[in-house]
Amino acid sequence: MAIFTNQATLSYNGLTTNSNTVEGELVENLSIDKRALSSDYCTCPITYILSLSNTKETAAENLTVSDDLGGYLYNGTTVYPLRYIDGSARYYVNGTATAVPPLSSEVPLEFTGISIPAGGNVMLIYAAVPTDYAPRDSSTGITNTASVSQEGVVLASSDTTVLAMVGPNLSVIKSINPTQLQPGDMLQYTFLIENSGNVAATAADNLSVSDLFDPKLGNLSVTLNGTPLSLNTGYTYDSATGLFVTVPGVITVPAATYQRDPATGAFVTTTGKAVLQVSGTV
Structure with missing residues (x-):
């Protein structure tokens, strides 16, 4: 609804006089x-x-x-x-x-x-x-x-x-190498964690990766972005069940960065990344 007003002007012999102001309402x-x-x-x-x-x-x-x-x-x-x-x-x-x-x-x-x-x-x-x-x-x-x-x-x-959205936006991709192996061979799992959000995932976010390895792995070694993680302080592993869990907050992921294509105007996203690698014998 809108209120409108208007007023008329009367001119004669070089003189002018205004009318009263009227008011109306437009009803939608x-x-x-x-x-x-x-x-x-x-x-x-x-x-x-x-x-x-x-x-x-x-x-x-x-x-x-x-x-x-x-x-x-x-x-x-x-x-x-x-x-x-x-x-x-x-x-x-x-x-x-x-x-x-x-x-x-x-x-x-x-x-x-x-x-x-x-x-x-x-x-x-x-x-x-x-x-x-x-x-x-x-x-x-x-x-x-x-x-x-x-x-x-x-x-x-x-x-x-x-x-x-203000905050991290995380995804994880898991890969295996090699894909074919024999008992006793070394197997490596790689977890690529990406952040497309505009805020980093910090220790306060309690990020954790868990996986139930089947077949179970022995002689485990774990790295995060190339730096070794230690058992209990960086991760836990139950060799009886194959359950692997990183300690919450150990993994952090930088925020994404955004650049605008000057020609098209599209925003190009470069995700923040963290790489977790778990190796062991099968």
């Missing part, structure tokens, strides 16, 4: 509310919920709902920090699941042929994943705007901001 028949189920993002999908209401006594038909996916200009070209996940949309009319309206565009996102019953509401739910154009710095985020329009005229809009 259509409204849209946009919300994100996530307060921050890193690499995981973000689910958005659009709620549209119609207070008119007649249905609102032939509506288009769009989302700009946070598009912004970089070097004169619009880039998009979000990408719609195909097939993720769900649609409800007055709380009843209904076929999803036609998708006329994915970039930016646009659904057409939407109708809202008189005095009713619809809900459109969909997911989008951050792209290489999504800022990674902890002080920034993605703001995207959804709008409902009819015959090219925007009737209502709503935006939401999701901030870049």
